[in-house]
Amino acid sequence: MSILAFFLIVISLLSFVVAQLILKRAMEVSATSGLHNARFIRLATIGTALMTVSFFLTLGLLQRFDLSYLYPFQGLSVIFITIMAAGVLKEKLSLRLITGTVLISAGIVLVSIS
Amino acid sequence: MQNRPSGFGNPWLQLGLSVACVLVSEFLLKRGATDIAEPDSGFSWTGVNGLASPLVWWAILLIVASFISWLYVLRYVPLIVAYPLSRIVDVLVPLGCWIFLGEFISPLRWSGIALVIIGLALVAKPVAQIEQRL
Numbered sequence: 001m002s003i004l005a006f007f008l009i010v011i012s013l014l015s016f017v018v019a020q021l022i023l024k025r026a027m028e029v030s031a032t033s034g035l036h037n038a039r040f041i042r043l044a045t046i047g048t049a050l051m052t053v054s055f056f057l058t059l060g061l062l063q064r065f066d067l068s069y070l071y072p073f074q075g076l077s078v079i080f081i082t083i084m085a086a087g088v089l090k091e092k093l094s095l096r097l098i099t100g101t102v103l104i105s106a107g108i109v110l111v112s113i114s
Numbered sequence: 115m116q117n118r119p120s121g122f123g124n125p126w127l128q129l130g131l132s133v134a135c136v137l138v139s140e141f142l143l144k145r146g147a148t149d150i151a152e153p154d155s156g157f158s159w160t161g162v163n164g165l166a167s168p169l170v171w172w173a174i175l176l177i178v179a180s181f182i183s184w185l186y187v188l189r190y191v192p193l194i195v196a197y198p199l200s201r202i203v204d205v206l207v208p209l210g211c212w213i214f215l216g217e218f219i220s221p222l223r224w225s226g227i228a229l230v231i232i233g234l235a236l237v238a239k240p241v242a243q244i245e246q247r248l
Contacts, residue, residue: 004159008159020193020197021193023184023185023188024188024193026185027185027188027189028189030189031189044185048181051181055177056162056164059143059147059162059164059170060159060162060164062143062144062147062148062164063147063148063150063151063152063153063164064151064153067140067144071204074204075201075204078197078198078201081193081194081197082194082197082198085192085193085194085197086194089193091192091193091194092192092194093194094240096236096237096239096240097194097195097198097236097237099233099236100198100232100233100234100235100236100237101198101233101237102233103229103230103232103233103236104198104201104204104229104230104233104234104237105233106226106229106233107204107205107226107227107228107229107230107231107232107233108201108204108226108230109226110222110223110225110226110229111204111205111208111223111226111227111230112226113222114220114222114223114226
């Protein structure tokens with residue numbers, strides 16, 4: 001794998017994780033202030049744009065690598081999103097959730113590399 | 115999770131719909147990307163050349179649908195619960211390949227599938243208990 005490919009995989013993963021956090025925040029804003037709210041529109045636009053970037057980078061990577069090779073990186077997104085949701089969005093984390101998340105990630109990686 | 119709508123507006127039903135759309139789109143995308151692959155062209159790293167495949171457009175349609183359902187889910191369910199649950203798609207894809215395409219699943223891959231299912235159960239159980247109490 002080239003450095004370029006690794007770099008693109010990281011950018012694609014990062015933009016996906018950040019997009020999820022921004023979209024969650026956007027939907028929280030919409031729950032209190034409605035959909036015609038400048039802050040909601042701004043957050044939803046940024047989140048959607050980041051999702052689009054991630055989508056096209058993945059499509060470019062899929063032309064070069066097998067899905068099974070790229071998938072373990074998606075598995076890592078579960079751990080990243082859980083950590084960031086707890087840290088940034090202050091969502092409540094429990095031991096049970098941590099265990100479940102780690103098992104899901106480990107399982108996805110196993111499925112992909114086997 | 116207060117004031118949770120029922121029927122079609124139920125966030126758990128929407129999560130299921132979102133997962134189903136992603137599942138089908140994954141197959142369409144891989145087929146579309148393979149059909150159109152131009153590994154020698156530098157521009158194709160952007161993935162934009164994939165738009166020449168009709169399958170990719172069908173996949174985009176499904177992704178937009180799953181995205182709308184997903185936003186709806188986020189309105190009611192914490193990301194920390196919704197996102198791990200949405201990864202059920204990662205066991206449904208290989209299972210789909212096994213059932214519909216007759217692909218072989220190695221023992222190691224079966225153990226991976228089992229790990230994901232146990233993890234999903236751990237994340238889902240407290241949610242199910244909260245739902246019962248409501």
